[in-house]
Amino acid sequence: MFGAGGGTSSYKEIEETNLIVLWGSNARNAHPIFFHHLLKGIDNGAKMYAVDPRRTSSAKFADTWLGLNLGSDVALANGIGREIIAAGLVNEAFVAHSSQGFDEYKESVEKYTLEYTSQLTGLPPEAIQELAHDYATAETAQILWTLGITEHHNAVDNVLALCNLALLTGHIGKWGSGLVPLRGQNNVQGGGDMGALPNKLPGFQNVNDDAARGKFEAKYGVQLNPEPGLHLTLMFEAMERGEIKAAYVLGENPADSEADILHARKLLEGLDLLVVQDIFMTRTAELADVVLPASVAWAESDGTATSSERRVQRIRAAVPPPGEARHDIDILFDLAKRMGHDWGTPDPEQLWDELRDLSPMHQGMSWERLEQTGGLQWPCPSLDHPGSPFLHGWLYEDDLGGRDPAPFSPVVAQGPKEELTDEFPLRLTTGRALDSYNTGVQSGGFNSPIRYGDALDMHPADAERLGLADGDQALVSSPRGSVEMRIRIDSSLVEGLTFTTFHFPDLVDANVLTSDAWDKKSGTAEFKAASIRVEPLVAARG
Amino acid sequence: MTNTMNSPETEVAVSISVDGQAVSVPEGSTILDACTAAGIDTPTICYGPNLTPVNACRVCVVELEGSRTLVPSCSREVEPDMVVQTDSDRVKHSRKMVLEFLGSGVDLSQADDLNAWSEHYGADPNRYGPDAETMNEPVKIEDDLYIRDYDKCVLCYKCVSACGDDAQHTFAISMTGRGFGARIATEFDGVLPDSACVYCGNCVAVCPTNALQFKTEFDLRQAANWRPEDQSVTTTICSYCGVGCNLELHTQDERIVKVTSPDDHSVTWGNLCIKGRFGWQYVHGDSDGD
Numbered sequence: 008m009f010g011a012g013g014g015t016s017s018y019k020e021i022e023e024t025n026l027i028v029l030w031g032s033n034a035r036n037a038h039p040i041f042f043h044h045l046l047k048g049i050d051n052g053a054k055m056y057a058v059d060p061r062r063t064s065s066a067k068f069a070d071t072w073l074g075l076n077l078g079s080d081v082a083l084a085n086g087i088g089r090e091i092i093a094a095g096l097v098n099e100a101f102v103a104h105s106s107q108g109f110d111e112y113k114e115s116v117e118k119y120t121l122e123y124t125s126q127l128t129g130l131p132p133e134a135i136q137e138l139a140h141d142y143a144t145a146e147t148a149q150i151l152w153t154l155g156i157t158e159h160h161n162a163v164d165n166v167l168a169l170c171n172l173a174l175l176t177g178h179i180g181k182w183g184s185g186l187v188p189l190r191g192q193n194n195v196q197g198g199g200d201m202g203a204l205p206n207k208l209p210g211f212q213n214v215n216d217d218a219a220r221g222k223f224e225a226k227y228g229v230q231l232n233p234e235p236g237l238h239l240t241l242m243f244e245a246m247e248r249g250e251i252k253a254a255y256v257l258g259e260n261p262a263d264s265e266a267d268i269l270h271a272r273k274l275l276e277g278l279d280l281l282v283v284q285d286i287f288m289t290r291t292a293e294l295a296d297v298v299l300p301a302s303v304a305w306a307e308s309d310g311t312a313t314s315s316e317r318r319v320q321r322i323r324a325a326v327p328p329p330g331e332a333r334h335d336i337d338i339l340f341d342l343a344k345r346m347g348h349d350w351g352t353p354d355p356e357q358l359w360d361e362l363r364d365l366s367p368m369h370q371g372m373s374w375e376r377l378e379q380t381g382g383l384q385w386p387c388p389s390l391d392h393p394g395s396p397f398l399h400g401w402l403y404e405d406d407l408g409g410r411d412p413a414p415f416s417p418v419v420a421q422g423p424k425e426e427l428t429d430e431f432p433l434r435l436t437t438g439r440a441l442d443s444y445n446t447g448v449q450s451g452g453f454n455s456p457i458r459y460g461d462a463l464d465m466h467p468a469d470a471e472r473l474g475l476a477d478g479d480q481a482l483v484s485s486p487r488g489s490v491e492m493r494i495r496i497d498s499s500l501v502e503g504l505t506f507t508t509f510h511f512p513d514l515v516d517a518n519v520l521t522s523d524a525w526d527k528k529s530g531t532a533e534f535k536a537a538s539i540r541v542e543p544l545v546a547a548r549g
Numbered sequence: 550m551t552n553t554m555n556s557p558e559t560e561v562a563v564s565i566s567v568d569g570q571a572v573s574v575p576e577g578s579t580i581l582d583a584c585t586a587a588g589i590d591t592p593t594i595c596y597g598p599n600l601t602p603v604n605a606c607r608v609c610v611v612e613l614e615g616s617r618t619l620v621p622s623c624s625r626e627v628e629p630d631m632v633v634q635t636d637s638d639r640v641k642h643s644r645k646m647v648l649e650f651l652g653s654g655v656d657l658s659q660a661d662d663l664n665a666w667s668e669h670y671g672a673d674p675n676r677y678g679p680d681a682e683t684m685n686e687p688v689k690i691e692d693d694l695y696i697r698d699y700d701k702c703v704l705c706y707k708c709v710s711a712c713g714d715d716a717q718h719t720f721a722i723s724m725t726g727r728g729f730g731a732r733i734a735t736e737f738d739g740v741l742p743d744s745a746c747v748y749c750g751n752c753v754a755v756c757p758t759n760a761l762q763f764k765t766e767f768d769l770r771q772a773a774n775w776r777p778e779d780q781s782v783t784t785t786i787c788s789y790c791g792v793g794c795n796l797e798l799h800t801q802d803e804r805i806v807k808v809t810s811p812d813d814h815s816v817t818w819g820n821l822c823i824k825g826r827f828g829w830q831y832v833h834g835d836s837d838g839d
Binding site: 018019038039040041043046050068190192193194195287303304305306307312313314316318320321322323324326381441442443444449451452453455456457 | 800803
């Protein structure tokens with residue numbers, strides 16, 4: 008919407024903001040040190056709303072928790088937008104100067120009255136109204152989210168609905184206000200920055216932009232395909248159609264992490280060639296024809312990682328890789344050589360300088376400056392540029408920095424793809440535990456005293472109705488498959504909603520259950536909303 | 550948080566005299582900051598650059614002209630034209646007594662900084678005799694992540710502050726009891742895994758005496774194989790989420806033995822979570838996790 012894929016704000020800003028809206032994020036568990044900054048904000052007087060179907064450990068710090076129906080995020084955002092307009096609280100100067108498409112947006116949210124939004128979200132109208140008024144009237148306000156927004160079949164719509172609110176109120180492009188997606192992995196931001204997206208070159212330059220692509224073609228002396236490639240979900244669909252016959256997987260474990268996992272495994276098994284470069288013998292590696300043992304990036308090699316506040320920081324080797332494991336770039340250089348391209352001797356700093364030549368937003372970040380400053384925030388276009396604490400300040404410039412006004416993007420509320428039925432009457436959503444990480448291959452290495460394993464968390468009333476007690480084993484089924492799970496009673500859930508982590512696929516294959524519905528715009532699967540049935544396993548009792 | 554390291558954008562300089570030397574520091578700085586700026590080293594125990602001063606230990610006191618009592622340099626903000634002495638007989642005597650009293654009843658064998666200061670000021674904790682000796686409590690080992698050795702605790706409050714509203718906001722530990730019975734405890738003095746503790750280890754990171762100690766360090770010390778002189782520290786970035794926490798990997802014999810974070814970095818201010826602090830073991834292929 009604003010032309011760059013990164014969180015708009017610095018961590019320091021949330022310490023000084025007036026209003027915090029944490030939406031679909033359990034940062035207390037998933038981003039604990041960011042949450043320290045957020046807590047400083049609360050200590051400094053900020054008001055906090057938590058919008059989440061679950062009353063998470065983050066939500067417990069909020070002034071108000073809005074426990075909306077799973078997947079009703081667009082409805083809530085549109086309802087907030089409509090209320091801001093109806094109450095005359097739009098930042099009219101900002102909308103007139105910096106945005107376009109307001110009238111269409113206004114029309115699109117007209118039907119989301121407080122009553123209708125309340126119906127869709129299950130929230131009291133007063134709570135929606137209070138959030139709308141607080142957000143519109145705060146001097147500075149941030150909306151922050153994670154996968155509770157983006158792991159839905161309408162993920163991009165969810166994000167756009169939140170962006171619309173920032174445009175209505177001007178809570179973007181100034182210190183303390185912003186839109187902040189918190190990144191789940193240490194370099195998921197950096198991966199996107201480096202062009203590991205099907206439609207982007209490094210520095211968010213479009214592959215179909217002739218001038219940008221031409222720069223890369225001139226540098227490397229080859230023609231590049233101007234057509235965007237496939238994202239992960241489309242790759243699996245292409246495998247199904249037999250159009251992709253080989254895959255080279257680096258540091259990813261899709262045979263455990265994909266939604267509707269049984270289907271994904273079958274597709275990986277059906278490939279002519281599967282190469283896996285990893286530090287573990289993961290389930291994906293077990294399926295591979297060739298396994299290339301790699302080193303631990305953050306502890307055994309030199310390079311950079313880019314954080315959720317767009318801060319590029321150095322990673323450094325502290326220990327050598329074990330046995331025959333090698334650095335990722337060494338493996339890639341050798342592969343290139345086998346294919347007839349001698350790239351010389353790999354050197355992280357040289358590679359970084361090569362990137363700086365091609366990506367204007369990284370130009371000013373010399374290795375030396377990264378060492379001296381403790382990290383720089385992009386864009387940093389020249390050596391004398393201090394880096395950018397927040398993005399989109401141009402929205403407040405007289406000439407908008409020569410750009411077009413930012414567009415409103417009307418979006419329509421849709422619930423989760425998979426509807427509740429008599430056969431599958433309970434909602435299942437997923438998330439992270441504090442002490443574990445993704446499919447557990449890393450976090451499984453230490454003995455955490457607070458680890459309880461993957462259980463199905465359930466409201467006491469649901470458990471009682473099903474005749475289940477805390478610790479009972481149950482058979483949990485979705486339209487895709489069944490797994491046995493331990494039941495954990497959790498009164499912080501609402502009735503009808505169940506929750507599980509997905510950190511122990513060897514014990515509980517939770518992604519057997521998750522929905523393979525995915526967002527056509529982002530390629531993200533709807534891990535956050537499946538429909539399930541739970542049946543007691545009598546044999547396991549007593 | 551009184552964060553003197555993160556100086557405000559609009560800096561007004563304040564000039565004071567330290568040991569006859571003129572020093573200029575930004576408004577809002579402490580006398581301790583001014584001493585540091587003047588190149589004067591100051592002993593501290595309960596002070597942490599990432600913690601709000603609690604004025605518990607009194608070892609950093611200095612003489613301030615016009616003040617009846619010695620003042621704690623870690624919390625007293627500079628005012629224009631202050632005249633400060635850090636090495637007067639009164640200051641030296643006070644610091645020596647603090648170190649002596651603490652050392653008489655507490656096991657400071659692993660508090661290298663304090664021992665160096667004791668030597669500097671001629672403090673002799675042994676002169677109070679065996680009656681002042683430690684309680685000889687067994688070390689509390691309740692999990693694989695960190696241990697609690699109450700014989701080494703000087704009640705400086707730093708762990709309480711780090712667990713509480715200076716950083717973690719978990720409030721798993723607090724001061725309990727009075728006088729000689731005073732100690733840091735979990736709720737109802739229960740075992741750690743049953744407490745509110747989330748094992749971030751931020752209390753361990755700020756402990757000045759090793760009363761709180763990472764289990765890896767404890768085990769190596771037990772095996773007489775903890776060799777700081779053979780260790781190196783490498784700063785890198787944690788891989789467990791996208792916040793970008795700086796990790797200091799302490800390595801010995803090409804193995805990670807401890808993880809800390811720089812207390813002057815704007816992302817972490819020295820703090821980490823359980824994954825960043827303890828989740829490194831897979832690097833060495835140790836998989837005794839389940």
